[in-house]
Amino acid sequence: MNQVSTTTDRKQPQCYSSQLKPSYHGTTLRYTSSSSGKCKRLTVQSVNPSLTSDWKECDVRSNAPRSTRLAGRLTRMMFNPSSETFLWLFVWLFYIVALLFPSREPAFAAYYKPYLMRFVGQLWAARSPREYSLRARAAGEDDGHVRRVTHALYPRFLIVFDEDKKVWTKVNVEAAVKRKPYVAVTYCYEDVINSGSMETLIERVRNATLDQGFDAYWLDHECLFKDTVQKAQDLYRMSDVYRLASFTLIMLTNESAWPAWGSRVWTLPEALLSRELRYKAGNNTVTPISLIQIASLAYSHHDEESQIINSYGLGKDPLERLERNLQLKEAMWRRENFQGRYRAEKVYALMGFFEHRILPDAEETELQALARLFMANDNDRIADRMISMFPRDRRGINQWYTKEDEYGAKLWDIEPAAQVIGITSNGSLVLDGCRAATIRWKNFPSVSFATRRSIRRLLALAVPYVAFFFFVTGCAMISVGNQNASTSANTYGPSPGTSPQVAGGGVMLAFSLILLIFAPVCTSYGHSGRVVLARPWLIGVRGVISAQKASDYLYGSQIGDSRRTLYTPSGSPLARPREGDSMFREGDVSQYEVALAAPPFDPIEGHMFTLVDTISGTIYYFRAHKPPTVCLFTGSEGGQGRFVLASEECSGSELRRETVLRMPSFISTSMHTCDWVALGGKP
Template sequence: MADTPVVAAPPDPLERLERLTRLKSAIWKRGSAALPIASGPPAPQPNQDLKRGNLVTSGGALRAERVYALMGFFENRIHPTESEDELLALARLSMANDNDRIAERMVSMLPSTITQRACWYANEDVYDTHLWDILPQIQVAGVTENGALVLDGCRAAAIRWKDFPKVVFGTTDSLRRSILGFVACLSWPTLITGLVVFTTRTSRAGGIVLIVIGILLLISSPGLYAYSRSGRILSVQPWLIGVKGVIKKEDVEKYIYGGARGHHFPRMFFTPSGSQFSIAEQGTERGGSFKQYENAKFVESGPGAGQMYTLIDTYSSTMYYFRAERAPTVCIFTGREGGLGRFVLCSERCNISELHKESVLRMPTEISQKMVSCGWVALG
């Protein structure tokens, strides 16, 4: 009986990505070979070799030599050039090997320090997440001359900083709340009817009674109307609201939902694992601890003064405290990890038509369904 040939199983893409990531870390730790730069003509202009497609064979050390050493472990390789730096070379290498999607995964990571140039690059993640744990939802379509990534397939939403908008929301109905809400609307008709009856001398006693009832209803109508709207929240108009500094949960509830009262309403939640300041409650229910407000307030009064912000998501009724150099104005959905979505908060650089990553939050993935699909976005 002939032996059945053994077919090797295809390599696991995530296992290969993990191996490449560890190789990259090892090469980066070794540093540059510090080869002397050969004397000769001046270096070409930026991207000149890249546009020509020339292969550089000079004896000097290349600026992106560590990337060129790493590309030996990739299936597809790129031509080395003297003009490009490591970040541009790494972006080109990632585009050439789009199955690994290294650059796309780095966009969703939050390093301890975000560089001013090529902010998409990340060696580590403050959420202790590995590169291969992230499932990207975007695609790198190109690289600009400034080293920014051109992203395709983004879903984005604007962050409102002007004030708290009037948020439309729906609550559960009950017979008692419906009756009290209807009674609150009878204050002015009752008062006007009493004045008419009293002035026409039809029945002075009846007019006085109607006037007194109308005044009592008018005084109690704000509380009655608030109670009629105090059911459990069923749906909320989606908004992303930004606040400079650290704000209390009770203040957010007051600004968004007004004076509504009730056991289930209003209620905002702290995120258990969505930001750097998240603290999970120790209990059977998953939720954020109130201690994160105290921690964020402490950081705001110390070294983080002027760099603390609060993001309020009305769709999931969740608050996030985070730090940023500048106030982000755009939120981009870029990937998923650990059962949550990765949302990059970006500020705008209008002079060069680019976005700059300020922070990354872990928010419910369904929020992305309320965002708007947009075209190419430059993140640099």
């Protein structure tokens, strides 16, 4: 039975290529080949390979020229004798063969390996009305004839007192000839239910309204539709209800009910958007109150919300719009939500502060609604900036929304380089205009590079081939001398001594062997020196390797102190800048020691990885739960680029953010612009 089930599962495609061709494979970690665009099983080189990983692991491997690698090993054995020195002769023979039959020179390219996959699914919600949207389709909005709700709206219904009949009636305001002044009412549902009933609240509201000289009020319990579609229209215009009211009346059962009222989701927009505030506690009279007074009575996070309150209440300490909207969002998320309502009700309460609003949807999540709200208000490009943030709380690494940045940057510090054009059903943001590059994990590639050449290095590289010439010439001279000696002996008898040709050939042969013995040192020296240009590559390793080791894997061993790979001063959370008497901006070697001493796996932050960039010659240490196979350039901040490293989930053609690095912005020009990519969402 299990065998039949497995066979059936294998017939189902696990993913689709960018050409919509199905692919059948297992559940192991995958990546998109940068040469064929096909989905392949990921192989990761590791300092300590493990058989229990979710991906295939192998030893760290170098593809530097074989002669260079062997020369470095021979040189190290000559100057640092060890237990393997007795293998020197065998290694030397392989080195000679490698010189005679060199490997093919790697080709040079100006760009990193491209990311060939694209998001092939349907958008759940789209920025452009011309794009197909699953949400709009389900709501019947894709025909272009849906009535759009605009700003400056009155509430659809009011409770109005009929002076002649002495009764309160529900009136359709939109049908009224004259707009009536009214009182908007706010209250805490739990406070009302625990201390009385809704009927008691309504009676108190009506008496207070008449006492204040008004004959109309708005109370959600009486004026909101129960139907989901109609209720969405009411929530859309909720902020206008309080903006247009003559004043907002806060109803409390007693003075101790302020904290309960202040903890509600809607109390912040109801208070901040009102023209005037008054409150009634128990049987006390209606009393005017200011935002500053309310803050000290009702809000438990007064220290964090004081800037918002000062901005709205006194008009002092004005906040930039981007900062204000983010603070409002965080203040809203600290409040309680009613049970049984919209899952994204906090977003609908927040949208009253934005210029453009969204129609509520009972099926969407908070992050989906928040993405729609941010896309509708693109002036600040909040979502575009947010994707470059590195969550301080690693448990939210897969979510695109980030409260605090690990590098301490504010949202307005980031200049976005990509645009959010939609959101998927999983909650991933779909990006357009990203520059992307793939990360190589199976080994270190053969890198085409150029060093700072000198006459001495050119001569050192020529030494082995000069030795070969002398060796061949010496052998030829000995052979010719012996042949001449044999002919002379047959004609004139044996010669009394060695011929000059044989003697000269022997000297030349001995000289060539001496040169060949020291040829590894010459080869290592000839390939040494500062790397001035290298083909763009991003190479990953599971575990921690030093900058010197990375250089050896990339270019082969060298002689001298030329630094080919440097530590980053600020590119990752583990980066450490060199301080003290250093005159230059560079990373300190202590970060390697810290990374090496850190546990190889952390339950929250994941495994330890190393990333090497050949253009900037920089090495980065970071933690992630999966090896990231794609590097996305999403923005810049503080003189550095923000690069999101993501793993691939081919079943949904989406990317999962693993970490964010600060790398030099200029390397983004060596990345190809890719098609749509979906980033974030549920793991």
